Amino acid sequence: MPKTKLTLARFAGTVRGMMATRPIGAGEALVCVPDRLLVTASKVRQAVLARAGAGAAWRLSEHQALAYWLCAESAAAPGVSAWSRYVETIPGDFESVPLCALSGASPSDAPSAATPAAQWIAAHLPPSVERRVAEQQARLFGDWAHTRAALAAIGVAPPADWRRYVWAWLAVNTRCIHLGRAPAGHDTMALAPVLDMLNHSTSASVSTHFDAARRQFVIRTHRAYRKGEEVFISYGPHDNGFLLAEYGFVAASNPRLVLDLSCEVEACAAAARRGPPPCPRAHRRRPRAAGDAAAANAAAADALVALLRRHGLWGEFALTPDDAEPPYRVQAALRLLLAAQRLSGPELRDAVARWERWRCGEPVDSDDDDDCADVTQWIQRACARIAARAQQMALDAQDPPAPVGRFLARCLGAVWLEISQIALRWRVAEDPGQ
Protein backbone atom coordinates (compact mmCIF):
# COMPACT_ATOMS: atom_id res chain seq x y z
CA MET A 1 0.00 0.00 0.00
CA PRO A 2 1.22 3.52 -0.72
CA LYS A 3 1.88 5.41 2.53
CA THR A 4 -1.00 7.32 4.10
CA LYS A 5 -1.32 9.81 6.96
CA LEU A 6 -3.77 7.38 8.59
CA THR A 7 -3.51 4.68 11.20
CA LEU A 8 -6.03 2.29 12.72
CA ALA A 9 -7.30 3.47 16.09
CA ARG A 10 -10.11 2.95 18.60
CA PHE A 11 -12.67 5.69 19.12
CA ALA A 12 -15.46 6.01 21.68
CA GLY A 13 -18.27 6.53 19.14
CA THR A 14 -17.23 4.42 16.17
CA VAL A 15 -15.14 1.69 17.89
CA ARG A 16 -12.54 1.05 15.13
CA GLY A 17 -11.64 3.65 12.54
CA MET A 18 -8.84 5.68 10.96
CA MET A 19 -6.94 8.43 12.76
CA ALA A 20 -4.84 11.18 11.18
CA THR A 21 -1.18 10.71 12.18
CA ARG A 22 -0.34 14.18 10.80
CA PRO A 23 -2.47 17.17 9.76
CA ILE A 24 -4.37 16.48 6.52
CA GLY A 25 -5.25 19.44 4.31
CA ALA A 26 -8.48 19.98 2.37
CA GLY A 27 -7.96 18.56 -1.13
CA GLU A 28 -5.39 15.94 -0.06
CA ALA A 29 -5.70 12.28 -1.04
CA LEU A 30 -6.62 10.19 2.04
CA VAL A 31 -5.88 6.76 0.59
CA CYS A 32 -4.73 5.49 -2.82
CA VAL A 33 -5.44 1.78 -3.32
CA PRO A 34 -3.40 0.25 -6.16
CA ASP A 35 -5.48 -1.63 -8.72
CA ARG A 36 -3.72 -4.91 -7.85
CA LEU A 37 -5.10 -4.63 -4.29
CA LEU A 38 -8.69 -3.99 -5.37
CA VAL A 39 -10.74 -7.18 -5.31
CA THR A 40 -13.30 -6.99 -8.10
CA ALA A 41 -15.78 -9.40 -9.65
CA SER A 42 -13.84 -9.58 -12.91
CA LYS A 43 -10.67 -10.68 -11.09
CA VAL A 44 -12.68 -13.34 -9.23
CA ARG A 45 -14.23 -14.44 -12.53
CA GLN A 46 -10.81 -14.73 -14.22
CA ALA A 47 -9.38 -16.77 -11.34
CA VAL A 48 -12.37 -19.13 -11.13
CA LEU A 49 -12.73 -19.63 -14.87
CA ALA A 50 -9.01 -20.38 -15.18
CA ARG A 51 -9.66 -23.33 -12.82
CA ALA A 52 -12.97 -24.34 -14.37
CA GLY A 53 -11.55 -24.75 -17.84
CA ALA A 54 -12.59 -23.64 -21.30
CA GLY A 55 -16.24 -23.12 -22.16
CA ALA A 56 -17.39 -22.50 -18.58
CA ALA A 57 -19.95 -19.71 -18.38
CA TRP A 58 -19.85 -17.06 -15.64
CA ARG A 59 -23.25 -16.18 -14.27
CA LEU A 60 -22.52 -14.41 -10.96
CA SER A 61 -23.36 -10.77 -10.20
CA GLU A 62 -20.66 -8.59 -8.64
CA HIS A 63 -22.04 -9.01 -5.11
CA GLN A 64 -22.34 -12.78 -5.61
CA ALA A 65 -18.79 -13.05 -6.98
CA LEU A 66 -17.24 -11.07 -4.12
CA ALA A 67 -19.23 -12.92 -1.42
CA TYR A 68 -18.14 -16.24 -2.96
CA TRP A 69 -14.52 -15.02 -3.02
CA LEU A 70 -14.61 -14.06 0.67
CA CYS A 71 -16.15 -17.42 1.57
CA ALA A 72 -13.44 -19.29 -0.31
CA GLU A 73 -10.53 -17.17 1.02
CA SER A 74 -11.77 -17.30 4.62
CA ALA A 75 -12.20 -21.09 4.47
CA ALA A 76 -8.72 -21.68 2.97
CA ALA A 77 -6.22 -23.57 5.12
CA PRO A 78 -3.63 -21.38 6.94
CA GLY A 79 -0.87 -20.19 4.63
CA VAL A 80 -2.80 -21.01 1.44
CA SER A 81 -4.53 -17.68 0.82
CA ALA A 82 -2.41 -14.71 -0.24
CA TRP A 83 -5.21 -12.56 1.14
CA SER A 84 -5.36 -14.02 4.65
CA ARG A 85 -3.93 -10.84 6.28
CA TYR A 86 -6.67 -8.79 4.63
CA VAL A 87 -9.45 -11.26 5.46
CA GLU A 88 -8.32 -11.19 9.11
CA THR A 89 -8.97 -7.43 9.24
CA ILE A 90 -12.66 -7.95 8.47
CA PRO A 91 -14.87 -8.10 11.59
CA GLY A 92 -15.70 -11.66 12.63
CA ASP A 93 -19.40 -10.85 12.92
CA PHE A 94 -21.84 -8.14 11.94
CA GLU A 95 -23.93 -8.34 15.08
CA SER A 96 -25.17 -4.75 14.84
CA VAL A 97 -26.67 -5.33 11.37
CA PRO A 98 -30.25 -6.56 12.07
CA LEU A 99 -30.10 -9.06 9.20
CA CYS A 100 -27.21 -10.86 10.93
CA ALA A 101 -29.47 -12.11 13.76
CA LEU A 102 -32.52 -12.55 11.52
CA SER A 103 -30.92 -14.54 8.69
CA GLY A 104 -31.32 -17.78 10.66
CA ALA A 105 -29.21 -20.89 11.17
CA SER A 106 -30.05 -22.38 7.78
CA PRO A 107 -30.97 -21.02 4.32
CA SER A 108 -34.39 -19.39 4.04
CA ASP A 109 -35.87 -16.64 1.88
CA ALA A 110 -37.69 -15.04 4.84
CA PRO A 111 -36.20 -13.57 8.02
CA SER A 112 -36.21 -15.99 10.94
CA ALA A 113 -36.65 -15.13 14.62
CA ALA A 114 -35.79 -18.48 16.17
CA THR A 115 -33.59 -17.30 19.05
CA PRO A 116 -34.68 -15.03 21.95
CA ALA A 117 -32.33 -12.29 20.69
CA ALA A 118 -33.74 -12.51 17.14
CA GLN A 119 -37.30 -12.41 18.52
CA TRP A 120 -36.58 -9.24 20.47
CA ILE A 121 -34.85 -7.61 17.50
CA ALA A 122 -37.69 -8.59 15.12
CA ALA A 123 -40.26 -7.14 17.53
CA HIS A 124 -38.36 -3.85 17.81
CA LEU A 125 -37.55 -3.11 14.16
CA PRO A 126 -38.92 0.20 12.90
CA PRO A 127 -41.20 -0.44 9.87
CA SER A 128 -38.75 0.93 7.27
CA VAL A 129 -35.96 -1.28 8.68
CA GLU A 130 -38.26 -4.31 8.83
CA ARG A 131 -39.14 -3.89 5.17
CA ARG A 132 -35.49 -3.52 4.19
CA VAL A 133 -34.46 -6.58 6.23
CA ALA A 134 -37.12 -8.70 4.46
CA GLU A 135 -35.79 -7.50 1.07
CA GLN A 136 -32.19 -8.18 2.13
CA GLN A 137 -33.04 -11.70 3.30
CA ALA A 138 -34.76 -12.48 -0.02
CA ARG A 139 -31.69 -11.17 -1.91
CA LEU A 140 -29.26 -13.00 0.39
CA PHE A 141 -31.08 -16.30 -0.09
CA GLY A 142 -31.41 -15.70 -3.86
CA ASP A 143 -27.66 -14.99 -4.09
CA TRP A 144 -26.82 -18.12 -2.06
CA ALA A 145 -29.05 -20.39 -4.18
CA HIS A 146 -27.91 -18.87 -7.49
CA THR A 147 -24.20 -18.96 -6.55
CA ARG A 148 -24.40 -22.60 -5.52
CA ALA A 149 -26.18 -23.63 -8.73
CA ALA A 150 -23.96 -21.52 -11.02
CA LEU A 151 -20.68 -22.77 -9.51
CA ALA A 152 -21.82 -26.40 -9.36
CA ALA A 153 -22.70 -26.13 -13.07
CA ILE A 154 -19.07 -25.31 -13.94
CA GLY A 155 -17.57 -27.87 -11.57
CA VAL A 156 -16.39 -25.40 -8.88
CA ALA A 157 -17.07 -26.23 -5.21
CA PRO A 158 -19.86 -23.85 -4.10
CA PRO A 159 -20.14 -22.31 -0.62
CA ALA A 160 -21.61 -24.92 1.72
CA ASP A 161 -21.86 -23.14 5.06
CA TRP A 162 -24.86 -20.77 5.29
CA ARG A 163 -23.53 -18.77 8.27
CA ARG A 164 -20.16 -18.25 6.58
CA TYR A 165 -22.02 -17.12 3.46
CA VAL A 166 -24.12 -14.65 5.52
CA TRP A 167 -20.88 -13.26 6.99
CA ALA A 168 -19.28 -12.87 3.55
CA TRP A 169 -22.43 -11.33 2.03
CA LEU A 170 -22.65 -8.79 4.85
CA ALA A 171 -18.93 -8.03 4.59
CA VAL A 172 -19.43 -7.16 0.91
CA ASN A 173 -22.57 -5.16 1.71
CA THR A 174 -20.96 -3.08 4.45
CA ARG A 175 -17.39 -2.71 3.14
CA CYS A 176 -17.42 -2.43 -0.65
CA ILE A 177 -16.47 0.81 -2.32
CA HIS A 178 -18.27 2.03 -5.41
CA LEU A 179 -15.92 2.56 -8.30
CA GLY A 180 -18.31 4.95 -10.01
CA ARG A 181 -20.35 4.59 -13.15
CA ALA A 182 -18.93 2.12 -15.59
CA PRO A 183 -19.99 0.80 -19.00
CA ALA A 184 -22.03 -2.43 -18.93
CA GLY A 185 -19.89 -5.44 -18.09
CA HIS A 186 -17.28 -3.38 -16.17
CA ASP A 187 -16.76 -3.49 -12.42
CA THR A 188 -18.70 -0.97 -10.37
CA MET A 189 -17.69 -2.14 -6.89
CA ALA A 190 -14.63 -3.54 -5.10
CA LEU A 191 -13.28 -4.67 -1.79
CA ALA A 192 -10.50 -2.22 -0.97
CA PRO A 193 -8.03 -2.89 1.86
CA VAL A 194 -7.30 0.07 4.19
CA LEU A 195 -9.93 2.26 2.54
CA ASP A 196 -12.58 -0.03 4.00
CA MET A 197 -11.49 1.00 7.51
CA LEU A 198 -12.89 4.50 7.08
CA ASN A 199 -16.11 5.21 8.95
CA HIS A 200 -19.02 7.37 7.84
CA SER A 201 -19.88 10.87 8.97
CA THR A 202 -22.58 13.17 7.69
CA SER A 203 -20.06 16.02 7.85
CA ALA A 204 -17.44 14.27 5.69
CA SER A 205 -16.86 15.64 2.23
CA VAL A 206 -14.92 13.41 -0.16
CA SER A 207 -14.57 12.64 -3.83
CA THR A 208 -13.20 9.54 -5.52
CA HIS A 209 -11.68 8.71 -8.88
CA PHE A 210 -9.63 6.05 -10.59
CA ASP A 211 -6.20 7.45 -11.51
CA ALA A 212 -5.62 5.60 -14.79
CA ALA A 213 -1.99 6.78 -15.13
CA ARG A 214 -0.96 5.42 -11.71
CA ARG A 215 -3.55 2.63 -11.80
CA GLN A 216 -4.96 3.37 -8.37
CA PHE A 217 -8.27 4.27 -6.76
CA VAL A 218 -8.01 7.61 -4.97
CA ILE A 219 -10.21 9.04 -2.25
CA ARG A 220 -9.73 12.73 -1.52
CA THR A 221 -11.03 14.79 1.41
CA HIS A 222 -12.44 18.29 0.90
CA ARG A 223 -12.12 19.15 4.56
CA ALA A 224 -9.02 19.27 6.71
CA TYR A 225 -8.25 17.05 9.74
CA ARG A 226 -5.98 17.73 12.69
CA LYS A 227 -3.41 15.19 13.89
CA GLY A 228 -5.17 12.66 16.20
CA GLU A 229 -8.67 13.28 14.78
CA GLU A 230 -10.80 10.45 13.36
CA VAL A 231 -10.97 10.77 9.57
CA PHE A 232 -14.28 10.02 7.88
CA ILE A 233 -15.77 9.48 4.47
CA SER A 234 -19.44 9.63 3.44
CA TYR A 235 -21.42 6.50 2.57
CA GLY A 236 -24.12 8.72 1.04
CA PRO A 237 -26.96 10.97 2.24
CA HIS A 238 -28.82 8.21 4.07
CA ASP A 239 -31.31 8.40 6.94
CA ASN A 240 -30.58 6.42 10.09
CA GLY A 241 -33.10 3.65 9.29
CA PHE A 242 -31.14 2.94 6.11
CA LEU A 243 -27.74 3.17 7.83
CA LEU A 244 -28.88 0.76 10.55
CA ALA A 245 -30.33 -1.81 8.12
CA GLU A 246 -27.45 -1.68 5.65
CA TYR A 247 -24.42 -0.89 7.83
CA GLY A 248 -25.42 -1.57 11.44
CA PHE A 249 -24.99 1.89 12.94
CA VAL A 250 -26.71 5.28 13.17
CA ALA A 251 -25.08 8.65 12.54
CA ALA A 252 -25.17 11.24 15.31
CA SER A 253 -27.08 14.42 14.35
CA ASN A 254 -28.12 12.95 11.00
CA PRO A 255 -29.82 15.81 9.14
CA ARG A 256 -31.78 13.37 7.00
CA LEU A 257 -34.95 12.61 8.97
CA VAL A 258 -37.81 10.65 7.41
CA LEU A 259 -40.91 8.96 8.77
CA ASP A 260 -42.02 6.07 6.58
CA LEU A 261 -45.84 6.00 6.33
CA SER A 262 -46.04 3.02 3.94
CA CYS A 263 -47.62 0.65 6.50
CA GLU A 264 -50.27 3.22 7.39
CA VAL A 265 -51.07 4.02 3.73
CA GLU A 266 -51.31 0.29 2.96
CA ALA A 267 -53.73 -0.08 5.90
CA CYS A 268 -55.70 2.83 4.46
CA ALA A 269 -55.90 0.98 1.11
CA ALA A 270 -57.16 -2.13 2.95
CA ALA A 271 -59.88 -0.01 4.61
CA ALA A 272 -60.74 1.49 1.21
CA ARG A 273 -61.28 -2.06 -0.13
CA ARG A 274 -63.95 -2.52 2.55
CA GLY A 275 -65.56 0.72 1.32
CA PRO A 276 -68.23 2.81 3.04
CA PRO A 277 -70.26 1.19 5.86
CA PRO A 278 -73.13 -0.88 4.37
CA CYS A 279 -76.70 0.34 4.57
CA PRO A 280 -78.26 -2.24 6.98
CA ARG A 281 -81.87 -1.72 5.84
CA ALA A 282 -81.16 -2.18 2.13
CA HIS A 283 -79.10 -5.30 2.78
CA ARG A 284 -81.77 -6.84 5.00
CA ARG A 285 -84.15 -6.55 2.07
CA ARG A 286 -81.66 -7.94 -0.47
CA PRO A 287 -79.05 -10.11 1.33
CA ARG A 288 -77.10 -10.79 -1.87
CA ALA A 289 -76.59 -7.05 -2.34
CA ALA A 290 -74.15 -6.98 0.62
CA GLY A 291 -71.79 -9.39 -1.16
CA ASP A 292 -72.09 -7.48 -4.45
CA ALA A 293 -71.32 -4.18 -2.70
CA ALA A 294 -68.27 -5.65 -0.94
CA ALA A 295 -66.89 -6.97 -4.25
CA ALA A 296 -67.55 -3.60 -5.95
CA ASN A 297 -65.79 -1.69 -3.13
CA ALA A 298 -62.75 -3.95 -3.30
CA ALA A 299 -62.57 -3.60 -7.10
CA ALA A 300 -62.93 0.21 -6.87
CA ALA A 301 -60.12 0.48 -4.31
CA ASP A 302 -57.85 -1.80 -6.38
CA ALA A 303 -58.54 0.42 -9.41
CA LEU A 304 -57.48 3.48 -7.40
CA VAL A 305 -54.21 1.83 -6.36
CA ALA A 306 -53.66 0.89 -10.02
CA LEU A 307 -54.33 4.54 -10.99
CA LEU A 308 -51.73 5.72 -8.46
CA ARG A 309 -49.25 3.16 -9.79
CA ARG A 310 -49.86 4.33 -13.37
CA HIS A 311 -48.92 7.85 -12.34
CA GLY A 312 -45.87 6.59 -10.41
CA LEU A 313 -47.48 7.74 -7.16
CA TRP A 314 -47.69 4.44 -5.27
CA GLY A 315 -45.01 3.81 -2.63
CA GLU A 316 -42.30 5.88 -0.93
CA PHE A 317 -44.79 7.51 1.41
CA ALA A 318 -42.66 9.53 3.80
CA LEU A 319 -42.92 12.61 5.98
CA THR A 320 -40.03 14.80 6.99
CA PRO A 321 -40.09 17.28 9.89
CA ASP A 322 -39.45 20.24 7.58
CA ASP A 323 -42.32 19.87 5.09
CA ALA A 324 -44.81 22.73 5.41
CA GLU A 325 -47.59 20.49 4.12
CA PRO A 326 -47.95 16.73 3.49
CA PRO A 327 -45.75 15.63 0.59
CA TYR A 328 -47.46 15.36 -2.78
CA ARG A 329 -47.29 11.54 -2.98
CA VAL A 330 -48.86 11.16 0.45
CA GLN A 331 -51.63 13.62 -0.42
CA ALA A 332 -52.28 11.98 -3.79
CA ALA A 333 -52.72 8.51 -2.28
CA LEU A 334 -54.73 9.60 0.74
CA ARG A 335 -57.13 11.84 -1.18
CA LEU A 336 -58.17 8.84 -3.28
CA LEU A 337 -58.15 6.15 -0.61
CA LEU A 338 -60.00 8.21 1.99
CA ALA A 339 -62.64 9.09 -0.61
CA ALA A 340 -63.08 5.36 -1.32
CA GLN A 341 -63.60 4.71 2.41
CA ARG A 342 -66.53 7.18 2.44
CA LEU A 343 -68.02 6.98 -1.04
CA SER A 344 -69.02 4.52 -3.71
CA GLY A 345 -70.66 4.59 -7.16
CA PRO A 346 -71.19 8.00 -8.84
CA GLU A 347 -70.03 9.92 -5.74
CA LEU A 348 -66.69 8.13 -5.78
CA ARG A 349 -66.39 8.76 -9.52
CA ASP A 350 -66.90 12.50 -8.84
CA ALA A 351 -64.19 12.41 -6.18
CA VAL A 352 -61.77 10.72 -8.61
CA ALA A 353 -62.55 13.37 -11.26
CA ARG A 354 -61.83 16.06 -8.63
CA TRP A 355 -58.56 14.29 -7.80
CA GLU A 356 -57.59 14.35 -11.49
CA ARG A 357 -58.20 18.13 -11.60
CA TRP A 358 -56.16 18.57 -8.39
CA ARG A 359 -53.37 16.41 -9.82
CA CYS A 360 -53.25 18.49 -13.03
CA GLY A 361 -53.25 21.76 -11.06
CA GLU A 362 -56.67 22.78 -12.47
CA PRO A 363 -59.20 24.82 -10.47
CA VAL A 364 -61.05 22.67 -7.92
CA ASP A 365 -64.42 23.17 -6.17
CA SER A 366 -65.11 23.61 -2.46
CA ASP A 367 -65.31 19.81 -1.93
CA ASP A 368 -61.55 19.86 -2.40
CA ASP A 369 -61.22 21.61 0.99
CA ASP A 370 -62.93 18.59 2.57
CA ASP A 371 -60.54 16.19 0.79
CA CYS A 372 -57.61 18.24 2.04
CA ALA A 373 -58.98 18.35 5.62
CA ASP A 374 -59.51 14.57 5.55
CA VAL A 375 -55.86 14.08 4.64
CA THR A 376 -54.64 16.41 7.40
CA GLN A 377 -56.82 14.73 9.99
CA TRP A 378 -55.74 11.25 8.88
CA ILE A 379 -52.05 12.21 9.16
CA GLN A 380 -52.56 13.70 12.62
CA ARG A 381 -54.24 10.55 13.87
CA ALA A 382 -51.70 8.23 12.27
CA CYS A 383 -48.84 10.29 13.72
CA ALA A 384 -50.39 10.23 17.21
CA ARG A 385 -50.44 6.41 17.06
CA ILE A 386 -46.92 6.22 15.58
CA ALA A 387 -45.50 8.61 18.22
CA ALA A 388 -47.02 6.61 21.10
CA ARG A 389 -45.60 3.32 19.73
CA ALA A 390 -42.21 4.84 18.92
CA GLN A 391 -41.85 6.27 22.43
CA GLN A 392 -42.61 2.86 23.93
CA MET A 393 -40.10 1.17 21.60
CA ALA A 394 -37.39 3.73 22.40
CA LEU A 395 -37.99 3.06 26.10
CA ASP A 396 -37.77 -0.74 25.60
CA ALA A 397 -34.51 -0.32 23.71
CA GLN A 398 -32.87 1.24 26.78
CA ASP A 399 -33.08 -2.09 28.56
CA PRO A 400 -32.79 -4.97 26.09
CA PRO A 401 -32.59 -8.59 27.31
CA ALA A 402 -29.07 -9.97 27.78
CA PRO A 403 -28.55 -11.80 24.45
CA VAL A 404 -29.25 -8.63 22.40
CA GLY A 405 -26.15 -6.57 21.56
CA ARG A 406 -26.31 -3.25 23.42
CA PHE A 407 -24.95 -1.33 20.44
CA LEU A 408 -27.75 -2.61 18.18
CA ALA A 409 -30.36 -1.87 20.87
CA ARG A 410 -28.99 1.68 21.22
CA CYS A 411 -29.19 2.17 17.44
CA LEU A 412 -32.78 0.84 17.35
CA GLY A 413 -33.67 3.20 20.21
CA ALA A 414 -32.15 6.14 18.33
CA VAL A 415 -34.19 5.40 15.18
CA TRP A 416 -37.41 5.05 17.22
CA LEU A 417 -36.67 8.34 18.96
CA GLU A 418 -36.29 10.07 15.60
CA ILE A 419 -39.57 8.52 14.46
CA SER A 420 -41.36 9.77 17.56
CA GLN A 421 -39.93 13.27 17.06
CA ILE A 422 -41.12 13.49 13.44
CA ALA A 423 -44.51 12.00 14.34
CA LEU A 424 -44.95 14.49 17.18
CA ARG A 425 -44.20 17.35 14.80
CA TRP A 426 -47.11 16.17 12.59
CA ARG A 427 -49.47 15.17 15.40
CA VAL A 428 -51.22 18.45 15.98
CA ALA A 429 -54.43 16.97 17.35
CA GLU A 430 -54.73 13.91 19.60
CA ASP A 431 -56.24 10.77 18.10
CA PRO A 432 -59.73 10.63 19.61
CA GLY A 433 -59.56 6.84 19.32
CA GLN A 434 -56.49 6.58 21.61
Ligand SMILES: C[S@@+](CC[C@H](N)C(=O)[O-])C[C@H]1O[C@@H](n2cnc3c(N)ncnc32)[C@H](O)[C@@H]1O
Ligand atom coordinates in the same frame (compact mmCIF):
# COMPACT_ATOMS: atom_id res chain seq x y z
C1 LIG B 1 -16.40 0.18 5.79
S1 LIG B 1 -16.53 -0.36 7.42
C2 LIG B 1 -15.60 0.83 8.30
C3 LIG B 1 -14.59 0.20 9.26
C4 LIG B 1 -15.15 -0.50 10.46
N1 LIG B 1 -15.39 0.44 11.55
C5 LIG B 1 -14.22 -1.60 10.95
O1 LIG B 1 -13.79 -1.56 12.08
O2 LIG B 1 -13.96 -2.52 10.17
C6 LIG B 1 -18.19 0.00 7.72
C7 LIG B 1 -18.66 -0.35 9.10
O3 LIG B 1 -18.10 0.52 10.06
C8 LIG B 1 -19.03 0.85 11.07
N2 LIG B 1 -19.26 2.32 11.00
C9 LIG B 1 -19.06 3.14 9.97
N3 LIG B 1 -19.34 4.41 10.28
C10 LIG B 1 -19.72 4.40 11.57
C11 LIG B 1 -20.15 5.41 12.49
N4 LIG B 1 -20.23 6.70 12.13
N5 LIG B 1 -20.48 5.03 13.74
C12 LIG B 1 -20.42 3.73 14.13
N6 LIG B 1 -20.03 2.72 13.29
C13 LIG B 1 -19.67 3.06 12.04
C14 LIG B 1 -20.29 0.07 10.76
O4 LIG B 1 -20.23 -1.14 11.47
C15 LIG B 1 -20.16 -0.21 9.27
O5 LIG B 1 -20.83 -1.37 8.85
